[in-house]
Amino acid sequence: xxxxxxxxxxxxxxxxxxQDELGWLPWLEPFPVEELTERHWSGLxxxxxxxxxxxxxxxxxxxxxQARTKTDKDIFYNTSNGLPRAERELAATATSRANGxxxxxxxxxxxxxxxxxxxxxxxxxxxxxVETDIDRRWNAIIEASxxxxxxxxxxxxxxxxxxxxxxxxxxxxxxxxxxxxxxxxANRLMLSLGEPxxxxxxxxx
Numbered sequence: 001x002x003x004x005x006x007x008x009x010x011x012x013x014x015x016x017x018x019q020d021e022l023g024w025l026p027w028l029e030p031f032p033v034e035e036l037t038e039r040h041w042s043g044l045x046x047x048x049x050x051x052x053x054x055x056x057x058x059x060x061x062x063x064x065x066q067a068r069t070k071t072d073k074d075i076f077y078n079t080s081n082g083l084p085r086a087e088r089e090l091a092a093t094a095t096s097r098a099n100g101x102x103x104x105x106x107x108x109x110x111x112x113x114x115x116x117x118x119x120x121x122x123x124x125x126x127x128x129x130v131e132t133d134i135d136r137r138w139n140a141i142i143e144a145s146x147x148x149x150x151x152x153x154x155x156x157x158x159x160x161x162x163x164x165x166x167x168x169x170x171x172x173x174x175x176x177x178x179x180x181x182x183x184x185x186a187n188r189l190m191l192s193l194g195e196p197x198x199x200x201x202x203x204x205x
Contacts, residue, residue: 001067003199004029006194012196019109019119022102042167045069057193072186075178083168083175086115087141091179092146093122098130101187103196108183138164142172144178152184187199 008025028052031040041047046069049055056164058065076092079085089112109126113119124132128147129190133139144159155177163173 005027008195010197011197012193017097017102017105017109018199019106019113019123019126020199021110022106022199024054024103024194025197026057027193028057030054030057032056039063042066043069045055045073054190055195072182073180074083075175077138082171083179084115086112086118087138087172088179089115089173090122091139091176093125094098094130094142095183096187097182098146098149099184099187101183101191104187104190105184105194137166137193140168141169141176144176148177148180150182152181153189167186 006025006027006029010159011025014022033050033056036059038061040052040059041050043059043065044050044055045066049069053066067146076085076088081110083091089108092108093105093112095106101108105126109122113122116122121134121138124134125142130142134142140159140162144155144163147155147159163176168176
């Protein structure tokens with residue numbers, strides 16, 4: 001397939017972190033919906049993702065997309081053991097805030113609010129940054145996520161000790177690591193492939 005570079009001169013990218021639903025515009029041509037094969041549909045995992053320019057762009061490599069999506073779902077949806085969903089989303093929010101990914105931060109801050117019912121605390125992270133003081137447990141999760149984000153080797157016994165002191169067990173600590181690590185990668189992918197759009201132009205992504 002010939003790659004076509006796209007530009008969006010009329011888009012006014014949001015500059016503030018928000019829990020509003022944002023849209024996203026790709027810088028490369030998404031894979032055409034009408035050309036999706038059975039392999040592509042398997043890669044998308046969820047049929048509804050064919051409406052998303054982001055996932056259609058990733059569908060250029062359906063095998064990698066399938067592995068990416070199944071990993072994502074296992075980290076964030078498999079909550080029978082380990083960290084509650086709200087705090088997995090908190091790790092993703094903190095990572096996205098630290099990385100400057102306004103789009104990803106908007107998505108996962110909404111989920112963090114939905115599952116924790118702590119909208120004001122989540123908004124403080126967006127407004128004030130990852131250094132804001134929330135409470136012992138959330139602070140430990142945020143600190144660990146940011147350490148992994150800034151320099152992975154900086155995550156060490158100090159963050160583990162803080163997480164344990166805040167009441168997290170080993171499985172919950174692994175979930176913090178998985179959520180932060182996945183979004184370190186996901187943020188960089190999204191930031192390098194396109195740009196967010198304001199809430200008024202929100203679309204399914």
